[in-house]
Amino acid sequence: MKNVRNSRTAPSGDDSELTYSELNFAAASQNSTIHTSAEPETTYAQIAVRSQSAQPNAGSEVAPGKDQRQQETAGGTNSKKSRCLGLVALLIIISLFAIIIGLTVYVLQLTQDFSEAKKEQRTLRERGDWLNASLANSVRNLTEMSGRFQNISETLSQSRQKAISLCATLRNMSDSLCPSGWKLHNHSCYRFSIATENWDTAKRECESLNSHLLIINTDQEQNFAIKSMPDKNKQYFIGLTDRGSEGNWKWVDGTPVSKSHWLKNQPDNWNGDEHCGTVSKVDGEDVFGWNDVPCSMEFPFICEKLAPSSIGAAAFEKYCP
Incomplete structure (x- = not known):
């Protein structure tokens, strides 16, 4: 079988060109055994596929058309917009991180202040409880002292009455004791x-x-x-x-x-x-x-x-x- 060389350029939207490799069909060996059976033998030819360079030949270079240039311009604009949107998104993310960090620090500070205020409130409550207990104890002692003073006053009053009676008795005795x-x-x-x-x-x-x-x-x-x-x-x-x-x-x-x-x-x-x-x-x-x-x-x-x-x-x- 004779060699068939076929070259075909595949259409593409970009500058690259797809080229089919040449096909070689080799003849069957003459030394191959011939079957004598009634059924004929099918012999496949050898196919060799070789890729050609992706770079087109100078002669076959096709100048880009108007649509292709518009697509390239649109692609570049879209790429710039994508980069701008990426930067904006990055700035937004950084701002969000900064806000989150600030809020976290603020919350931590508030938590610490609240903890200190709660601790101070607990200290003040304990001090107030101690003062109330001291006041109650003082009032109780004052009440006891007042009761004791009342008892002492009553005792002194009774002693005074006894002294008056005793003095009167002594005076009478003195009057009668003179010879x-x-x-x-x-x-x-x-x-x-x-x-x-x-x-x-x-x-x-x-x-x-x-x-x-x-x-x-x-x-x-x-x-x-x-x-x-x-x-x-x-x-x-x-x-x-x-x-x-x-x-x-x-x-x-x-x-x-x-x-x-x-x-x-x-x-x-x-x-x-x-x-x-x-x-x-x-x-x-x-x-x-x-x-x-x-x-x-x-x-x-x-x-x-x-x-x-x-x-x-x-x-x-x-x-x-």
């Missing part, structure tokens, strides 16, 4: 003698009664002595003398005179022999005071001693209402 013939004044007992004696005898008699000649320390005691004298026209010896030192008057217990009640122009130590004191009245006047007289003269006298209750006036003033 018969003695008068009570500020829890001291006083005896105003009727008989007259000289100063030394009067001193000894008072001492025999566990007392001493009157010692006047206050105006109240002076007034009491004057008021209680049985005969106000007489002078009464008191425990006052300057025998140890002329003009240096002292009481029988050795204490100096702190408050004097001398009559006018007294003491005058008349005739140089007046060394003992008396409570005396000015003739014709209702004026009483001290006078210096001779110790050898005889006058009634006043003795003084503490009441047997041994409770002084100061104690009554301090502890008794």
Whole structure:
């Protein structure tokens, strides 16, 4: 069989050209065995396909037409639009990522602020609970203290009533504890003698009664002595003398005179022999005071001693209402 060479250019929309390869049909070998059977033998020829270069020959190049140029222009425009759309989409995606990141940071910040605010609120609540508990405890303690104060006030009131009653009882006892013939004044007992004696005898008699000649320390005691004298026209010896030192008057217990009640122009130590004191009245006047007289003269006298209750006036003033 002879060789057949056929070349055909396939139409295409682009510049490439499809070329069929040449076909070679080789004759069967002459040495092939000839079958004698009645049925004829079919012999296939050898087909060889060779591709030609995709580049067309210069002679066969076809100039692009108007439609092909429009397609190329449209393709380029579409490519630019695609690139622009890609850039816009990329920018949008980047913006979305930035917004998402910003929102995430903002949400995290809000979450942190909320957590801190919640923590601070919890701290404030705990502090408020502690303050409320402290206030409740203080109110409870104040209530207890108020109750105790009320009880103390009631106890003090009862004690005051008992003290008043006790003081009244003691006063009554003091009044009754002075010996018969003695008068009570500020829890001291006083005896105003009727008989007259000289100063030394009067001193000894008072001492025999566990007392001493009157010692006047206050105006109240002076007034009491004057008021209680049985005969106000007489002078009464008191425990006052300057025998140890002329003009240096002292009481029988050795204490100096702190408050004097001398009559006018007294003491005058008349005739140089007046060394003992008396409570005396000015003739014709209702004026009483001290006078210096001779110790050898005889006058009634006043003795003084503490009441047997041994409770002084100061104690009554301090502890008794």
